[in-house]
Amino acid sequence: MMQNVEKIALVGAGLVGSLMAIYLAKRGYKVDLYERRRDMRKGSADAGRSINLALSNRGLRPLKEVGLNEAAKKMVIPMQGRMMHDHKGSLTFQPYGRLGQAINSISRGGLNELLMNEAEKLGVKIHFDHLCTGIDFEKNLLSFDVNGKEIEQSADIIIGSDGAFSVVRGFMQRTDRFNFSQYYIEHGYKELSIPPAPNNGFKIDKNALHIWPRGNYMLIALPNLDGSFTVTLFFPFNGQPSFDTLQTRDDVEQFFKEVFPDAYELMPTLADDFQTNPTSSLVTVKSYPWVKNKTLIIGDASHAIVPFYGQGMNSGFEDCRILNALLDQHQDNWDVVLQKFNETRKPDVDAISDLALQNFIEMRDLVADEDFLLRKKIEARLHELYPEKWTPLYSMVTFNEDIRYSEALNIGRRQKEIMDEVMRSPDIENTWEELDFKNIVEKLEV
Amino acid sequence: MMQNVEKIALVGAGLVGSLMAIYLAKRGYKVDLYERRRDMRKGSADAGRSINLALSNRGLRPLKEVGLNEAAKKMVIPMQGRMMHDHKGSLTFQPYGRLGQAINSISRGGLNELLMNEAEKLGVKIHFDHLCTGIDFEKNLLSFDVNGKEIEQSADIIIGSDGAFSVVRGFMQRTDRFNFSQYYIEHGYKELSIPPAPNNGFKIDKNALHIWPRGNYMLIALPNLDGSFTVTLFFPFNGQPSFDTLQTRDDVEQFFKEVFPDAYELMPTLADDFQTNPTSSLVTVKSYPWVKNKTLIIGDASHAIVPFYGQGMNSGFEDCRILNALLDQHQDNWDVVLQKFNETRKPDVDAISDLALQNFIEMRDLVADEDFLLRKKIEARLHELYPEKWTPLYSMVTFNEDIRYSEALNIGRRQKEIMDEVMRSPDIENTWEELDFKNIVEKLEV
Incomplete structure (x- = not known):
């Protein structure tokens, strides 16, 4: 049996570490x-990490649990x-989900x-400048x-929430x-800016995530x-075009003028x-197990992902939230909770x-691909007709925080198989409204 | 253009580092x-690494190139x-290849x-006790x-040949x-021993790699x-049975007596x-790229593998051998050679x-599986009839050092598809000798 846990040390006061400390x-x-x-x-600039993020249901629910929902909503x-x-x-505008569903720039x-x-x-002591x-x-x-002085600290439980390049994970890696x-991935990213219109107005629609899809690359914009x-x-x-080929100011101006003309006009x-x-650069980190004796890693420290589903922070x-729920469920028996978290969350x-x-x-x-757009249209109709039975993958991940990611992935795979078949129907572009939607939805239930 | 290369530093004087130093x-x-x-x-015991290894053609060829073939052959x-x-x-004895083909315990x-x-x-200076x-x-x-003192060394080229837990790779990982x-993998290994018979005789056949296949685990023995x-x-x-369940001397004796009775008798x-x-433990390490400016990693340092194909050292x-061949081909232009090695060898x-x-x-x-043994028999016949056209995968990897591993893998996959089909022939166990072998071999050529 584990001794009494009183003192917990978290390494990394980013978003995840700070939220975990609150819980x-x-x-x-x-x-x-x-x-x-x-x-x-x-006051300090934090180079190398994105300035704003898309907060969605999986992130909002824990904020609600700790009572910060309203405060956060004022910032989005x-x-x-x-x-x-x-x-x-x-x-062209493509809604993410049903009316009222949105992701939130923060x-x-x-x-x-x-x-x-x-x-x-709540009494958490934050120790800055501690490497x-x-x-x-x-x-x-x-x-x-x-500040050049070596100090030692003990704790009953240690949690590493120190991001994609986690030092805590680094020490685990040596065991x-x-x-x-x-x-x-072969791609990197660079942050740029569209300044406000006069009087803090917005130069493009503020209630959308803007995308300039260009095949092998893209530009996106989120409002502040x-x-x-x-x-x-x-x-x-590398390659053509790439960061490697845009060396001079002229290269950059030329390229944007040609490829993103409307964005270029807005970026003085x-x-x-x-x-x-x-x-x-953009990295995917996987690790396992996340528990070493009484030390646990969470968030990007154990599973950094690329940003394209807007789910890193979420x-x-x-x-x-899940670690806290397990503590509830097992009366703070950390031995059990650490193992359960490790096994079920992976x-x-x-x-x-x-x-x-x-x-x-x-x-x-794909967002600019005809076939893809038609699939989206058909799936939206299925969701409209059978909201309880067919939820598009994006919605499961983004708006249905009760569905586990792994479950969403599995259902999504099955949906894709069914939709692949639907898309092979003759003249589907013109006849899709006459599809037997009931029959399609029922295939998912088997 | 790269400056003149005169001085090369290798980190790690194991098998690969020492051979590279010779080249x-x-x-x-x-x-x-x-x-x-x-x-x-x-004099020193080297715990945690296997005592003997299986040297095969891919390892023998470079030894021959540096003139150590004969010396090595005396040791195998x-x-x-x-x-x-x-x-x-x-x-039951299963030959590895044709008559005269063998792998070599060393x-x-x-x-x-x-x-x-x-x-x-040849003038290489080996510096021991250098961490x-x-x-x-x-x-x-x-x-x-x-020995507690920090020293610095420079070189025109640095090669990390310091094994699966490479320090050189560790520093690359931070870039x-x-x-x-x-x-x-879920399995670990432990080395045990069968002592010699009187007068340095062998208690079991010395010219075989002995295997006790038991489904989820196995025992093997190589002669010295x-x-x-x-x-x-x-x-x-972990699991049942596992290292976890064999705790006492009695557990061990019981288990071996029951599961490996003939081996047990030979292991006092x-x-x-x-x-x-x-x-x-048994680890697979992959990394890329292997070149950082003028530093390269080779062998286990860049690609440690599990030992089940006997190809780690090989x-x-x-x-x-390939690095040396590239130096020949490109007149020791290291800039070119490092990039080529990196790209083509991966x-x-x-x-x-x-x-x-x-x-x-x-x-x-599988070695104890009827279906598998029949496949082996049919493939052996194909090889016997068409030695230039059908070489079993094991032979390509082990005895045909002119075939690249990637090529062997691809041909092996195609062979497997063809053999899957062959094995579906009705009553194949009794009719296999009447197969149209010519037709089977021709399928591989398309």
């Missing part, structure tokens, strides 16, 4: 949250669908501050470098039989509260931004990891 | 070989096939000493801890866009020159060996990595 403080634990950076609330701009921009700047920094403030209010330099998994000891992979849009170019590192600081802002927040994060990689192809290429 | 010294480079261990030739015991031991101790330590001696003879603690990939600098995975056999148990860590020190020798030796080591995992199932389970 644990509310359960009555003494929580220390260690962060290698300085306090972001005292709902995006009801994708706004596609073609080569000529013509627009500032990473703003949300992180909200969570840290709440954590401190983790070692973990003794047997003795449950953490070492930190604090025997720890499975681990990191795979980079001040009227600006954060624009992100997802682009190959394009060439400067392009040269100043870093080009960042899945990390869901980790926190297939779900593997599922969203794969879905996120697949969705890049959908976003950058 | 490079023969080309006229000044070669330093750094090794974290003490000099094994001065040829094994012409598998000797299967069933539950009752009954024996002592890891003995071969390593041969290679180190030859390297030194690599850092690499500056830009400045081409290596740091070492030498951006380095793909990496390490996956452990002194008449003993090194016995290895490949066994799950079984219970002692079992408790003294470590239980080791593929590492082949790395050396699909081959991925192929043998997958084949090695698959072969575990074959060894521990």
Whole structure:
């Protein structure tokens, strides 16, 4: 039997670490949250990570559980669908789900501050400038470098929430039989900007996630509260065209003018931004097991994913919710909870990891494809007619937080098989409205 | 254009590092070989790594190229096939290839000493007790801890040949866009022993690799020159039965007596060996790219594989041969050679990595399966009738060093499809000799 757990140390005060600290403080634990950076609330730019994120149901539910739902909602701009921009700047809108369903653009920094403030209010002690330099998994000891001084801290439970390049995971990796992979895609990203219209107005529709799909690459834009849009170019590192071929200001201006003409008009600081802002890489990290004695890793530390399903933060927040639910269910018996979390959560994060990689192809290429758009139309109709029986994959992942990721992936695969068959019907473009929708939905039930 | 290369540093003086050092010294480079261990030739046990290995054609060819073929041949015991031991101790022999084809049991330590001696003879300086603690990939600098003292060394080219847990690869992993995975299988292994018969005789057939296949696990034995056999148990860590369930001396004795009765009779020190020798894990490591500026990783450092195809050392030796051939081909233009090696060799080591995992199932389970044995018989006949047109996969990998691993994998897949079809012929067990073998072989040519 495990000894009494009183003191919990979290490494990494990002979004997931701060939310987990709140949950644990509310359960009555003494929580220390260690962060290698300085306090972001005292002003600092955080290079290399995205400025805004899409918060959806799986992220909202835990915020609701800890009572931060309303505060968070004041910080978001709902995006009801994708706004596609073609080569000529013509627009097409694709709703994400049913009326009232939306994903929410939110500032990473703003949300992180909200969570840290709440954590401190609940008695969590946040230790900034603490770089983790070692973990003794047997003795449950953490070492930190604090401004050049080495200190040691102990805890009954240690949780690593220190992101895709987790130091805690790094130490686990040195122990025997720890499975681990990191795979980079061929694309990187660079953040750019569309400034606000006069009086904090928005230069393009603010209630949409804007996409300029261009086959092998794409540009996207998410709105910010001040009227600006954060624009992100997802682009190959090498090849033609690529970051490699856009070397001079002229290269950049030429390329954008030609390929994203309507966006180009809205980006007066394009060439400067392009040269100043870093080009960042995109990695998928998998690891297992996530538990080593009394140390656990959560969020990006155990399962970093690419951003194309908008589920990185959302899945990390869901980790926190599920860990908390297991603590409820097992009366805070951490031995049991750590093992259950490890075993039951793994297939779900593997599922969203794969879905996120697949969705890049959908976003950058298929969203402008006739066949794909027709599939979406038919699936939307199926959902409209049988809302309880046929929910499109995107909606299951984004709006149905009661469906596990792994379940969504499986149902989605079955739906795809059925839709592949439907799409082979003769003259489907013109006859789809006459399909036997009842029969299609019933296939899913077998 | 790359500056002149004169000085090459290798990290890791194991089998692959020592052979590579020989190749490079023969080309006229000044070669330093750094090794974290003490000099094994001065006596030291090397726990946690297998005692003997199966040297086959891909390993013999480079030894021949550097003139060590004859010396190595004096150290080997040829094994012409598998000797299967069933539950009752009954024996079945399956030849590996045609008459005269064999894999060769050789002592890891003995071969390593041969290679180190030859390297030194050619002017290679081996620096023992040098633990690599850092690499500056830009400045081409290596740091070492030498008995507690930190020293720095530079080189024009750095090659990491420091094994599955490579320190050089570890430093590469910290740089951006380095793909990496390490996956452990559910099985571990433990080395045991059958002592020699009187006067260095052999208690079982010395010219075979002995296997006790038992479905989910197996025991194997390879002969040593002194008449003993090194016995290895490949066994799950957990479950029933597993290392976890064999805790006491009695558990071990009981289990072996029941499951490997004929081996049990030959192992007087079984219970002692079992408790003294470590239980080791089995990992597959993949990484890419293998080149960072002027540093390259080879052998297990870039692609550690499980031992079930007997190709770990052989593929590492082949790395050396191919790197040397590229240096020939490109007049020692290292810029070109490093990139070519990186790109062309990767699909081959991925192929043998997958084949090695698959072969575990074959060894521990299928070798005792009727359907499998019939397939082998039909394939042997095909090879006998059409030796140029149909070579079984095992032979391509083991005896045909001119066929790339990736090519062997592809041909093997096609052969499997054809054989799946052949095996569906009615009453195949009794009619196989009447098959239209010419027709079968021709299917492979399309």
